[in-house]
Amino acid sequence: MGEPVISPGNMQQNTVKASASVSRKPRRGSNWKQYMWGYLFLVPAIAIFIVFLWVPIIKGMVYSFYNIDFVKGNTFVGFDNYVKVFHNPDVLLSVRNTLYYMLLCLVIGFWVPIAASIAISELRWFQGFARIAAYLPFVVPGVVLYGMWRWMYDPVGPINALLGWFGADPVSFISDGRWSMVSIVFMETWQQFGSAMLIYLAGVLSIPRDWYEAAEIDGAGVWARIKYITLPSMRNLIVLMLILQLIGTSQAYQSQLALLDGGPNKATLTYALLTVKYAFTQLDYGAGTALGVLMFIVLSVLGVLQYKLNKEEY
Amino acid sequence: MKERGILSPSDLQKPLNKVVYGLMCLCIAVMTFTMLYPIAMTMFNGLKSNQEVNSFPPRFFPKEWHWDNFPKAWNYIDLPMFLKNTLLIFGGNLLMTILVLGLASFSISRIRVPYSRAIYFFILLTLFIPASSYMIPNFVNLKELGLLNTYWAFWLPAGANAYYFLLMKNFFDGIHPEIFEAARIDGASEWTSYLRIAVPLSVPIFATLAIFIFSTAWNDWFWPSLVMHTEDKYTLATAIYKYVINARNMDSSVKFSILFMVMIPPIFVFLGFQKFIMRSVSLSAVKG
Numbered sequence: 160m161g162e163p164v165i166s167p168g169n170m171q172q173n174t175v176k177a178s179a180s181v182s183r184k185p186r187r188g189s190n191w192k193q194y195m196w197g198y199l200f201l202v203p204a205i206a207i208f209i210v211f212l213w214v215p216i217i218k219g220m221v222y223s224f225y226n227i228d229f230v231k232g233n234t235f236v237g238f239d240n241y242v243k244v245f246h247n248p249d250v251l252l253s254v255r256n257t258l259y260y261m262l263l264c265l266v267i268g269f270w271v272p273i274a275a276s277i278a279i280s281e282l283r284w285f286q287g288f289a290r291i292a293a294y295l296p297f298v299v300p301g302v303v304l305y306g307m308w309r310w311m312y313d314p315v316g317p318i319n320a321l322l323g324w325f326g327a328d329p330v331s332f333i334s335d336g337r338w339s340m341v342s343i344v345f346m347e348t349w350q351q352f353g354s355a356m357l358i359y360l361a362g363v364l365s366i367p368r369d370w371y372e373a374a375e376i377d378g379a380g381v382w383a384r385i386k387y388i389t390l391p392s393m394r395n396l397i398v399l400m401l402i403l404q405l406i407g408t409s410q411a412y413q414s415q416l417a418l419l420d421g422g423p424n425k426a427t428l429t430y431a432l433l434t435v436k437y438a439f440t441q442l443d444y445g446a447g448t449a450l451g452v453l454m455f456i457v458l459s460v461l462g463v464l465q466y467k468l469n470k471e472e473y
Numbered sequence: 474m475k476e477r478g479i480l481s482p483s484d485l486q487k488p489l490n491k492v493v494y495g496l497m498c499l500c501i502a503v504m505t506f507t508m509l510y511p512i513a514m515t516m517f518n519g520l521k522s523n524q525e526v527n528s529f530p531p532r533f534f535p536k537e538w539h540w541d542n543f544p545k546a547w548n549y550i551d552l553p554m555f556l557k558n559t560l561l562i563f564g565g566n567l568l569m570t571i572l573v574l575g576l577a578s579f580s581i582s583r584i585r586v587p588y589s590r591a592i593y594f595f596i597l598l599t600l601f602i603p604a605s606s607y608m609i610p611n612f613v614n615l616k617e618l619g620l621l622n623t624y625w626a627f628w629l630p631a632g633a634n635a636y637y638f639l640l641m642k643n644f645f646d647g648i649h650p651e652i653f654e655a656a657r658i659d660g661a662s663e664w665t666s667y668l669r670i671a672v673p674l675s676v677p678i679f680a681t682l683a684i685f686i687f688s689t690a691w692n693d694w695f696w697p698s699l700v701m702h703t704e705d706k707y708t709l710a711t712a713i714y715k716y717v718i719n720a721r722n723m724d725s726s727v728k729f730s731i732l733f734m735v736m737i738p739p740i741f742v743f744l745g746f747q748k749f750i751m752r753s754v755s756l757s758a759v760k761g
Contacts, residue, residue, distance in 0.1 A: 196663035197584035201592060204577030207632040211614070212599050212607075219610035227613060275504065278497050281478045291747070292505040295512065298739040300692040302713045303732045307511050309718075310518070310526075310725070317514070320530035349507070357751060371479055381490060384479050410605040413695055417714065431605050438609040439699060447609040455606035462601040 223452045227444035240449035250450070252425060253433040260340055260429055261408045267341070268348040269404060273397065275352065276359035277389060290360070294353035305417045308346045309333065333418060336426035343414050343427060355400060362396045363389060395468065402465045406458060430454065512736070519546070519730030526725040539726065546730035549723075554705065555712040561624055562697075562708060563690035566631035567683055571672075573632035575641055579667050582645035583653060593642075600635045612699060626700045637682055644678040645671060680749050684742065691739055709735060 223240055225233040244250055279289050299307070310316050312332035319329040332342040366389060374384050390397075412432035415421060421428035421436070434454070438447030484490050514533070518526050519542055521535040577596070581589050611630075620626040648671065656666045672679075694710035701707055707715070717723070717731050743750055 194584065194586040197580045197586035197589075200576035200580035200584070200663070200667070201586070203573045204596070204632060204638070205592065207573060207629060208596055208599065208635075210618075211611075211630040212633040215607045215611040215614045216599070216602055218614060219607045222610050222613065229616065275501075277479070278501055281480055281494075281497070282501065289501055289505055290751075291744075292508045294750075295740065295743070296508055298688065298743040299512065299736055300710055300739060302692075302694050302710050302718055303515065303736045305714075306718050306728060306732045307515050310514075310729075311511055315527070315529035317510075317531050323530065349511075353508070368477055371477065371481070375481055375484075381480060381484060381493075389479060406603065410603055412605075416695070417718065434605070434609065438612070444609055444613055448613075451606040451609055455603060458603045458606065459601070462603070466601060 219448050219451055219455075222445060223449040225445055227448075236445065240445045241453075244446055244449050244453075249425065249428065249433060250430075253428050253430045256340070256426070256428055257409060257411075257430040260344065260411060260427075261405060263340060263344040264347070264404065264408045267344050268352060269401065271348060272352045272355035272359055273393070275356045276363050277385065279356070280360060280363045290357065293356050296350045297353045299350060301413065301417070304346065304350055305414070308342075308349075309418065312342055312346075334423055336423045339419055339423060339426050343418060346418075347414060358400065359393065359396065362393045366392045399465070399468050402461060402468065406461050406465065409458065409461075410454070512740075515729055515736065516733050519543070519726060519733040521726050523724040523726045526729065542726050542730040543734070545724075546727050546734060549727055549731060550712060550716050552709070552731075552734070555707055555709040558701075558706060559690055559709040562627045563687055565624060565628035566686050566690060569628050569631040570634065570637055570682055570686060571679060574634065574638045575672070575675075576667060578638050578642035579645055579671055580663075582642045583650070583671075584663060596635050596638055598635075599633070600639075615700065621700055622702055622706055624706075627697075631686075637685070640682065641675070641678055644675055648674055677749070680746065684746055684750060687742060688739060 222233075224235060224237060226236045226239070227233050275293065279286060279293070282289060296304075311318055313319070314329050314331050318332070322329065330338060332338045370388050371384055374388060379387065410431045412429050412435055415427040415429050415432050416435065419427045421432050430450070431454070434447050434450040437443050437450060480490070480494070485494060514531070517533065517535055520538050520540065522537060522539055525532065525536055580586065581593050615621055615626050615630075620629070652670055652674075653666050656670055661669065690708070692710055693708070694714040697708040697711040698714065701711065704712075713731065713735055717728055720728070
């Protein structure tokens, strides 16, 4: 800091500075009193985060080396759970099914909200209505969705009636192993694209209008404007949503469980569903957690990627 | 034309663009219809006779309006009890979120105790661990704590949500610090300034969180079906899944009227709180 020059004005400044630094770094004694409320406010949250989040996360690693038995107590079994899991041919099958499901979600579901958001942003009339209609399926509860779409996909349901108009043979969408996964992806796209669409729409609408004006004056056509202005401006958002979708779809099991229970002939048995079945049908919690740990290792790579991108954007 | 988008008014003068724009509008119309058709059909199927629901090809409007399906559906399972359970979980979770996470985020954002950075990361780190990888140990943990089949198995873990924590912390960061300084000079304790200043100012974020928590409580069927194992504790969604979706001998028309009744509250919540929800959707883009 250097020698203080003594003059009335400076002295005042110095005292202010000194008192400010005191309040920032108080002496040891006053520490507790000053921050008591702050710590008191944090204690319940820290306790709950430890007991209900960190303990399960760490126990997950530990339990994967144990045979869990609620009656006789847990016994250490080393890598037995992992060996068991790797010898089960269903694991490989479920990984393949999950990758197939993720691919279908990309091919069928990923581009829809992007295209829809650009299209809806261009609507001159009924924009609000289209927005609400697109989002409405998202608030339909899961159980209602399953009942609704079982009927939609029924061999005598509306979709087959529509196909009948075009002279196609009826398809049993759900019970036919070739169609079952596709049907699930269509159903989920129907339900979920509205929320992704709104996120993209916010991105599209935040692009300054005069960029389009300038591009048009320079002779850029409509497609060129979309290709060189709209899509590049949304690039970060699209990549972020892609990673979020990959993280989400790699863990999917609820629709597969509710509609088909992994059938027909294990065609919709995803990895997460297999984990759930290990734990709650066969009651083999050890093997279930071992599968969870393997999943965690793979997904943490994606998680780190998402974190980096998130930081870039915000 | 006041505003331009990607297209300008002069673009629409060209015939090719006109055709493409028309096609695009048609696509959106088809999309809107596809979105609304299954929802409308759930309602109309609930008003048809059982025979008519199962006839092929399906008709849109019922031939006869069977309003008596609704009392039948209401009495098919004990809906009020399941509704009560769902609302209990919703209320407890909301209270827990506001009390535990609200206080914690207030402390991190406003009081800035020593090591608050470390605590912040301790909470935020959980966002990056995929939920399904610790679902089973979580269940085993609840079982070992003896919380299975109690509401505490939902209420207590509701205080461990890093995403809601982050939303509230960001909101508190946006409140002017002068307000709190003024309160402190007037002799308010931290507790008073949370309760009397931060909470009233935070109604928008609490409303957003309330909608999130409501939709989770209303929609989640799988986790409650594991945690609650006696019928009198089932939530609405779990009960519908067990007794309606998986029912073998049940009139389809009654099934649809139950589904319709379950679908109505979230739709009304959505239509009523549209502005909050539309905003909260863009918040969820930041979700990890």
